[in-house]
Amino acid sequence: MKDDLISFKKLLEKNGYKFTMGKRIVLKTILDSKTHLNVKEIYERIKEYQIGLATVYRAIKVFNKLGIVKEININGISYYEMKIFSGKPLHIHFKCFKCNSIIDLDSQSLNFDYLKLNKKVEEENNIVIYDSNIMFEGLCSKCREELKCQDQQNLEE
Amino acid sequence: MKDDLISFKKLLEKNGYKFTMGKRIVLKTILDSKTHLNVKEIYERIKEYQIGLATVYRAIKVFNKLGIVKEININGISYYEMKIFSGKPLHIHFKCFKCNSIIDLDSQSLNFDYLKLNKKVEEENNIVIYDSNIMFEGLCSKCREELKCQDQQNLEE
DNA sequence: CTTGATGCAAAGGATTTGCACAAAT
DNA sequence: ATTTGTGCAAATCCTTTGCATCAAG
Numbered sequence: 001m002k003d004d005l006i007s008f009k010k011l012l013e014k015n016g017y018k019f020t021m022g023k024r025i026v027l028k029t030i031l032d033s034k035t036h037l038n039v040k041e042i043y044e045r046i047k048e049y050q051i052g053l054a055t056v057y058r059a060i061k062v063f064n065k066l067g068i069v070k071e072i073n074i075n076g077i078s079y080y081e082m083k084i085f086s087g088k089p090l091h092i093h094f095k096c097f098k099c100n101s102i103i104d105l106d107s108q109s110l111n112f113d114y115l116k117l118n119k120k121v122e123e124e125n126n127i128v129i130y131d132s133n134i135m136f137e138g139l140c141s142k143c144r145e146e147l148k149c150q151d152q153q154n155l156e157e
Numbered sequence: 158m159k160d161d162l163i164s165f166k167k168l169l170e171k172n173g174y175k176f177t178m179g180k181r182i183v184l185k186t187i188l189d190s191k192t193h194l195n196v197k198e199i200y201e202r203i204k205e206y207q208i209g210l211a212t213v214y215r216a217i218k219v220f221n222k223l224g225i226v227k228e229i230n231i232n233g234i235s236y237y238e239m240k241i242f243s244g245k246p247l248h249i250h251f252k253c254f255k256c257n258s259i260i261d262l263d264s265q266s267l268n269f270d271y272l273k274l275n276k277k278v279e280e281e282n283n284i285v286i287y288d289s290n291i292m293f294e295g296l297c298s299k300c301r302e303e304l305k306c307q308d309q310q311n312l313e314e
Numbered sequence: 315c316t317t318g319a320t321g322c323a324a325a326g327g328a329t330t331t332g333c334a335c336a337a338a339t
Numbered sequence: 340a341t342t343t344g345t346g347c348a349a350a351t352c353c354t355t356t357g358c359a360t361c362a363a364g
Binding site: 073076078092094096097103105107110113114117118120121122124125126127128129130131132133134135136137138139140141144 | 230233235251254260264267271274277278281282283284285286287288289290294295296297298301
């Protein structure tokens with residue numbers, strides 16, 4: 001087994017789960033993906049291995065419970081990405097209204113600012129924050145440029 | 158008609174919708190509620206007026222599209238709260254892992270900090286942010302106290 | 315009158331579950 | 340050997356849609 005999977009195996013077994021082939025393949029698929037995947041997408045990618053849809057759902061449920069993956073809801077559908085060992089303390093997502101693309105915003109300095117704010121939120125409200133989900137909606141830079149060009153053309157007419 | 162509903166009527170009609178009794182009752186229900194409601198909850202509260210579930214869904218879809226209400230997804234279910242004319246520029250939500258309650262965090266100074274951060278995000282990424290969804294998960298102050306008490310008792314045993 | 319709105323029931327899509335069987339420790 | 344995992348199909352839950360009818364402007 002690849003070294004990088006051993007930590008996951010240990011984490012699963014510590015919690016009474018078996019690190020089966022199904023779970024391994026689902027996990028690997030999420031690990032290898034550059035973008036967030038939903039269950040259907042994961043299933044499509046791995047069904048050649050004879051893995052059922054229910055197994056994918058069950059594996060992800062366990063991963064989510066153990067904090068291995070992070071769930072992001074976009075238009076009522078759940079997408080998943082790695083959470084632990086991912087090197088990202090915070091995930092800020094941005095959804096473009098126009099092209100519907102989801103962009104990860106992970107600037108070092110922004111993350112730091114947000115973590116500082118988290119601390120303030122915790123103190124002000126006497127709560128403990130384990131996880132934070134931040135999702136912005138708006139116009140991405142590409143769509144923004146396109147709109148600018150259109151405006152220009154409208155003016156010239 | 159109550160004064161405070163006229164702005165909504167105008168907004169709807171400007172966009173080609175009729176401000177019917179169904180929409181009015183659904184809107185009033187969300188307006189009057191102190192907490193976020195899901196469609197089923199709204200339907201339960203107003204079905205005595207002979208309003209069908211589909212009507213509730215359709216009304217909310219329009220409200221959401223026009224920015225009248227804000228949609229919040231909690232565990233795959235959509236909840237709704239007022240967005241425009243609500244006096245809150247930003248809604249930060251907190252969900253307690255233990256008691257599952259959803260708490261609104263709306264401190265003036267925090268909101269200000271977040272809006273400032275939004276500006277920074279916009280500049281760094283050359284995007285425009287129309288809306289932001291921030292949801293924290295963790296331990297609320299009440300559950301935190303309870304856990305503290307339990308720890309105390311465990312130590313004394 | 316014309317157009318959008320409604321209620322109902324059926325359809326749709328995502329997720330869960332019951333069950334018999336298979337696989338892991 | 341025992342316990343958890345799996346595939347399949349059925350069931351469930353939330354949401355949307357088609358259609359005939361109704362109501363608002």
